[in-house]
Amino acid sequence: MSSIALPIVSLDLFRAKSQDSPAVVAECKKAAEALIAYGALLVEDSRVSEDDNNNFLDLMEDYFAQPEAALKKDERPQLSYQVGVTLENTEKPKCAVDEPCLQVIARLDPAERPLDITGHQPDPKCRFFWKMGEVPPYETKFPSLNAPNVVPEDEDIRTRWVPTLEKWGNSMKTAVKGVAEMTAMGLGLPGGTFLDASRYGPHLLAPTASDLKKYGGKDTILAGFHTDLNFLTIHGRSRYPGLNIWARNTGKRIPVKFPPIGRYLLVQAGKQLEHISGGLIKAGYHEVVVNESTLEAIERRKETHPDRPLIRISSTFFYHLSSDYDLAPIALLAERARVLRGESIYPDYVIEQTDYPAIKVGQQVQNELRHIALMA
Numbered sequence: 208m209s210s211i212a213l214p215i216v217s218l219d220l221f222r223a224k225s226q227d228s229p230a231v232v233a234e235c236k237k238a239a240e241a242l243i244a245y246g247a248l249l250v251e252d253s254r255v256s257e258d259d260n261n262n263f264l265d266l267m268e269d270y271f272a273q274p275e276a277a278l279k280k281d282e283r284p285q286l287s288y289q290v291g292v293t294l295e296n297t298e299k300p301k302c303a304v305d306e307p308c309l310q311v312i313a314r315l316d317p318a319e320r321p322l323d324i325t326g327h328q329p330d331p332k333c334r335f336f337w338k339m340g341e342v343p344p345y346e347t348k349f350p351s352l353n354a355p356n357v358v359p360e361d362e363d364i365r366t367r368w369v370p371t372l373e374k375w376g377n378s379m380k381t382a383v384k385g386v387a388e389m390t391a392m393g394l395g396l397p398g399g400t401f402l403d404a405s406r407y408g409p410h411l412l413a414p415t416a417s418d419l420k421k422y423g424g425k426d427t428i429l430a431g432f433h434t435d436l437n438f439l440t441i442h443g444r445s446r447y448p449g450l451n452i453w454a455r456n457t458g459k460r461i462p463v464k465f466p467p468i469g470r471y472l473l474v475q476a477g478k479q480l481e482h483i484s485g486g487l488i489k490a491g492y493h494e495v496v497v498n499e500s501t502l503e504a505i506e507r508r509k510e511t512h513p514d515r516p517l518i519r520i521s522s523t524f525f526y527h528l529s530s531d532y533d534l535a536p537i538a539l540l541a542e543r544a545r546v547l548r549g550e551s552i553y554p555d556y557v558i559e560q561t562d563y564p565a566i567k568v569g570q571q572v573q574n575e576l577r578h579i580a581l582m583a
């Protein structure tokens with residue numbers, strides 16, 4: 208098992224000093240370099256509250272522990288599941304049907320490969336999408352990506368729902384926006400570059416749930432090897448380990464570990480950031496599996512909380528560019544990407560793409576959703 212530590216960037220430092228102070232400039236550069244080299248980073252933000260995360264995880268465990276009939280009421284297949292619940296075994300790991308992605312796996316050292324996804328089985332995970340975007344003041348070409356939220360019916364869950372999701376969702380949203388700003392500055396762009404492009408993005412608080420009573424066996428794939436289709440993904444601490452990421456600069460599997468104390472969140476680059484940067488930053492591959500550490504956490508949880516549902520919740524927030532934004536590489540970044548490709552300093556397991564054609568963000572999202580079987 209690998210012991211590579213992810214770079215840590217501090218939002219506290221970023222906020223404490225003026226934007227042109229050498230410490231802030233250096234921290235922004237660190238964020239940008241981390242995303243270029245690793246596709247991921249840990250962000251420290253003292254505004255993030257562990258209690259808010261715990262309240263959120265408790266509520267999600269209660270929600271997903273409901274009978275299937277109750278959950279079914281919150282499904283919106285006609286909206287491509289972009290609001291409400293997605294039940295288990297609906298979403299396919301894109302990579303299982305994607306030739307370039309299978310090549311990525313083949314190019315990894317066998318000892319560093321993800322668990323085998325070639326069985327084409329959909330992921331055994333449920334998910335809830337809670338939209339946290341600002342409604343565009345103009346007529347969007349992509350209304351289904353901008354549909355209203357679903358609130359569950361159950362009395363107890365319903366009363367806690369909006370405040371708990373909004374509180375925790377806003378902590379993650381604020382942090383990921385900070386990282387987007389730092390990254391732009393670290394790349395030599397105006398700080399508002401990515402924030403402006405994502406102003407009306409259909410951002411999603413997107414907890415996923417895996418029933419560990421059913422899917423708690425060693426080496427069960429909870430989410431197969433893939434990259435995310437959005438701009439940046441941010442995760443809070445889960446109660447059960449199992450998230451592995453692959454950094455571009457090593458090609459090694461990295462089990463994500465949060466520092467034991469402090470307010471940390473994990474940020475990973477998605478496809479929209481890869482596209483807008485012309486491949487300078489690559490979307491990060493990851494998987495969620497049941498490994499030894501997951502099993503240990505399950506045993507501990509059974510002892511300490513015997514009455515609680517045994518469900519692994521991942522506390523995830525997807526930050527998106529605006530659906531109507533014209534996605535195309537920023538020239539300065541595309542040029543750096545070209546130079547970087549020429550240097551060939553990274554292991555070649557990531558397939559280098561040179562062409563990122565202009566496309567509306569909403570169209571890019573719909574193309575990706577079709578691929579993972581969420582959209583007809």
Ligand SMILES: [Fe+2]
Pocket residue numbers: 433434435493
């Ligand atoms: Fe993901």
